[in-house]
């Protein structure tokens with residue numbers, strides 16, 4: 201095989217954007233040979249690209265080697281399982297699934313490890329986070345003691361929520377900001393700092409929008425090694441900010457748009473504290489600035505990496521099996537808020553599923569009706 205024949209299921213905002221990137225030649229050695237959407241709004245037919253309305257038919261068609269799942273979250277699991285069982289390579293949009301039990305079911309279907317199973321965590325290509333990860337992994341900044349991440353630049357209007365009927369409902373989406381916008385940040389969190397042992401979450405439901413799910417979250421993560429973290433997010437604050445602070449033995453590292461600032465201790469803070477004759481002093485610091493341009497290859501880079509993994513065995517940037525971690529962070533934060541108690545990880549996946557299904561089934565919430573104008577994939581791409 202010298203080219204991957206891919207089928208895209210879900211030709212909404214994200215599926216169309218991926219299709220366009222491939223059709224524009226931004227990803228090498230791949231062609232879209234099939235698309236599938238159960239609505240009537242498929243793109244104009246083009247030569248060499250079969251159209252389906254039933255994903256099972258596309259999976260069984262023999263027209264594709266790989267599938268890219270770009271449908272709403274709950275369907276990632278059944279479609280992914282069917283595709284893996286059929287022997288396809290699978291690329292799934294974030295989040296891996298809505299809840300941990302569904303992630304476990306999906307991962308359990310990944311038995312043929314000769315196939316590639318990846319997830320669209322495009323922010324792993326961002327040089328801000330790649331650089332931070334290498335500073336942490338290499339031990340350059342020393343042992344991490346505290347992390348504060350305020351990511352409130354996910355501002356969304358009522359109009360955005362009104363656009364997708366499935367969005368911001370327990371039944372259609374399975375959550376709000378934690379499950380739609382923050383899978384990226386929560387994935388980066390566990391990718392760089394590992395999984396915490398305890399979570400306490402405070403969630404506000406419909407604080408800024410007429411929705412039934414969370415649009416404002418403050419969570420505390422506790423680690424076994426004593427490291428503490430806060431994670432704050434919202435889709436209602438403007439202008440919002442994206443500021444990640446890491447307190448480590450060798451200083452304070454701040455990641456913001458445009459670069460990394462590091463107030464570097466000349467001596468590890470614990471070592472200095474134990475220095476005889478330190479008196480009331482603090483370690484001296486010097487300022488290190490790491491300028492960073494751009495946000496990396498994002499969706500195109502993850503797609504290219506997927507193709508390279510299928511054709512050449514390249515290591516994956518974002519293996520799908522790691523997607524369960526960001527889902528568990530989101531679910532545990534939510535469970536903590538529902539039950540008003542600290543959740544210990546690994547969390548009880550069955551309990552969370554039961555409570556979530558209960559909320560989905562008993563919901564009588566009706567979204568605010570506002571007139572929805574036409575929105576293009578371009579409009580949405582501004583919010584990726």
Ligand SMILES: NC(=O)c1ccc[n+]([C@@H]2O[C@H](COP(=O)([O-])OP(=O)(O)OC[C@H]3O[C@@H](n4cnc5c(N)ncnc54)[C@H](O)[C@@H]3O)[C@@H](O)[C@H]2O)c1
Pocket residue numbers: 209210211212213214215236237238239253255270271272273275293294295320322364380584
């Ligand atoms: N990685 C990113 O940056 C990013 C950005 C936006 C959305 N997403 C993800 O992409 C996915 C889709 O989001 P979206 O905004 O494109 O949603 P959307 O509502 O615009 O599109 C979803 C499409 O899937 C179709 N669909 C639903 N169920 C189907 C099924 N069983 N078979 C065939 N078609 C089906 C719908 O008809 C619709 O056209 C979600 O997982 C979302 O979180 C990722």
